[in-house]
Amino acid sequence: MSAPATERIGKIVAPVVVGALGLALWQFLVTVVKVSPVLLPGPEQIWQEWQDNSTAIREAFWITGTNALYGLVFGTVVGIVLAALAAWARLIDGMLAFVVAGLAVIPIVALAPVLNSMYGADSQYGRRAIAAIAAFVPVYVNTVRGLRQTTPQHRDLMHSYSASPWQTFRSLTLPSAAPFILTGIRVASSLAVISALVAEYFGGPRKGLGSFISTSAATSAYARAGAYVMAAIVLGLVAYVATVLLERLVQWRLPAGGTR
Amino acid sequence: MSDTPPSLAKNADAGTDPAVDADQPSRSGRPGPAPTPFGSVDAVRVRGVTKTFGSRKNQVTALSEVDLTVPSGEFVALIGPSGCGKSTLMRLVADLEQPSDGSIEVFGKTATQARKDQDYGIAFQQAGLLPWRTVSGNIGLPLELHGASRAERKSRVAELVELVGLGDFAKSHPDQLSGGMQQRVAIARSLAERPRLLLMDEPFGALDEMTRERMQAELARIAQETGAAVIFVTHSIPEAVFLADRVVVMSARPGRITGQIVTGIAREVTRDQSLREDPAFFAKVTEVREALHGAPASGGAEER
Numbered sequence: 047m048s049a050p051a052t053e054r055i056g057k058i059v060a061p062v063v064v065g066a067l068g069l070a071l072w073q074f075l076v077t078v079v080k081v082s083p084v085l086l087p088g089p090e091q092i093w094q095e096w097q098d099n100s101t102a103i104r105e106a107f108w109i110t111g112t113n114a115l116y117g118l119v120f121g122t123v124v125g126i127v128l129a130a131l132a133a134w135a136r137l138i139d140g141m142l143a144f145v146v147a148g149l150a151v152i153p154i155v156a157l158a159p160v161l162n163s164m165y166g167a168d169s170q171y172g173r174r175a176i177a178a179i180a181a182f183v184p185v186y187v188n189t190v191r192g193l194r195q196t197t198p199q200h201r202d203l204m205h206s207y208s209a210s211p212w213q214t215f216r217s218l219t220l221p222s223a224a225p226f227i228l229t230g231i232r233v234a235s236s237l238a239v240i241s242a243l244v245a246e247y248f249g250g251p252r253k254g255l256g257s258f259i260s261t262s263a264a265t266s267a268y269a270r271a272g273a274y275v276m277a278a279i280v281l282g283l284v285a286y287v288a289t290v291l292l293e294r295l296v297q298w299r300l301p302a303g304g305t306r
Numbered sequence: 307m308s309d310t311p312p313s314l315a316k317n318a319d320a321g322t323d324p325a326v327d328a329d330q331p332s333r334s335g336r337p338g339p340a341p342t343p344f345g346s347v348d349a350v351r352v353r354g355v356t357k358t359f360g361s362r363k364n365q366v367t368a369l370s371e372v373d374l375t376v377p378s379g380e381f382v383a384l385i386g387p388s389g390c391g392k393s394t395l396m397r398l399v400a401d402l403e404q405p406s407d408g409s410i411e412v413f414g415k416t417a418t419q420a421r422k423d424q425d426y427g428i429a430f431q432q433a434g435l436l437p438w439r440t441v442s443g444n445i446g447l448p449l450e451l452h453g454a455s456r457a458e459r460k461s462r463v464a465e466l467v468e469l470v471g472l473g474d475f476a477k478s479h480p481d482q483l484s485g486g487m488q489q490r491v492a493i494a495r496s497l498a499e500r501p502r503l504l505l506m507d508e509p510f511g512a513l514d515e516m517t518r519e520r521m522q523a524e525l526a527r528i529a530q531e532t533g534a535a536v537i538f539v540t541h542s543i544p545e546a547v548f549l550a551d552r553v554v555v556m557s558a559r560p561g562r563i564t565g566q567i568v569t570g571i572a573r574e575v576t577r578d579q580s581l582r583e584d585p586a587f588f589a590k591v592t593e594v595r596e597a598l599h600g601a602p603a604s605g606g607a608e609e610r
Contacts, residue, residue, distance in 0.1 A: 199434040208422045221438050300438035
């Protein structure tokens, strides 16, 4: 067997082995050491709750997932557009710098109760807005940096071609920025999921994964809370994998190898 | 002296070594291009150009009172020490910088108009390829920007890829190519729109000696085939003599033209190894070196 193939198998086998060992240790603590289910619900119990509540989990998964997706898309679009304006005019960059710095340090816990009551008890807009704000910051910051990656020589070249500003943007500035924008989106995807989830702890409709986690925990149904936490982890992973695939796709279309 | 290009006479005040002129009748071939037909304009006409950089307080004069004429089809090498403004002069012709004083005409137009009309092709020391585009995509970039049809672009790119000998690499990306191959792509790109003027800023400066010599031979062939005028910035004396019809020697602080040497190697002469070993070639290399150092060099003075 060739070395790369061994390596690839190792990459898959190693985490599976670690996961299985962790699961075994968990089950061991619950069944042999007999740790109280209040302190540590067993994997079996959580699996049982998952099966019993599969419909509710699926619905909650979609609600939170949709909120996160709305937030991610909106935050990304606004982030890229504003970054393009900032890269185009120093003045706009200076004006936005403070706003972005402010948005970056707003804690979700501070904003969520306000927005949730503002939009009413049966609206998802507050959560989407929070996810959008969380997603906007990394996309904006990375895009601004990405749009400044063109080299003086490439700019000279475009100038020598008398390229219009739009042509220069489309065939030089944007492709140069693409890897940076994608890094921003990857970071934003995880943040959007976390924000959509956490925002549900602070009012609004009691339907998403976050709502059910807090409700279950409040009624001491720890195993059920565990099942919803698992669903939240799956959601986070789905978002992450989706953006990594997007990144791969763009890298394949626009390889950014070293040039001289 | 009858075969001296008019530009040389115009620049007689620029400090040409008298010994250079005395040597000219014994040249082996015709210097420069064939006489340009009546009414045709010079490729480049630089008159009294001064270029200063920096604030009023901290001003650096990159070029001072420079005159240079390049007739259509002539290959001119600009040579001089670092900071002599040779790259700046080329950038002024390309309209990448504006002169502080004096005038620049390219094919009888302003430099800006010539740039807008795509009258020149340009290549830099770094190939400057777009890493996300293939070799074909990079060569086709100027054609694409100027609205050439897909079919037109395809046939021209195929032609150019063959011209620079990269037929097998048309679909490769720049990071899969060696430095020399990348530079060939950059040269092909500069030729894409069949410019009558090529501006080259040390295009082989970053290459190893062997690749460099091969590229020089290729460029000489391409220049001969296309008949374009060339302004070639270099700091290598043998490179300048090997390629050019005329070597323009510059000095630093302030940058100005201090001498011009017609190599006397006709365009038709094949640029190959035998030329590099020709005693006449060595004589011209020595002549340029002496002009560069402002006095006869004492024996094997080192160039570059």
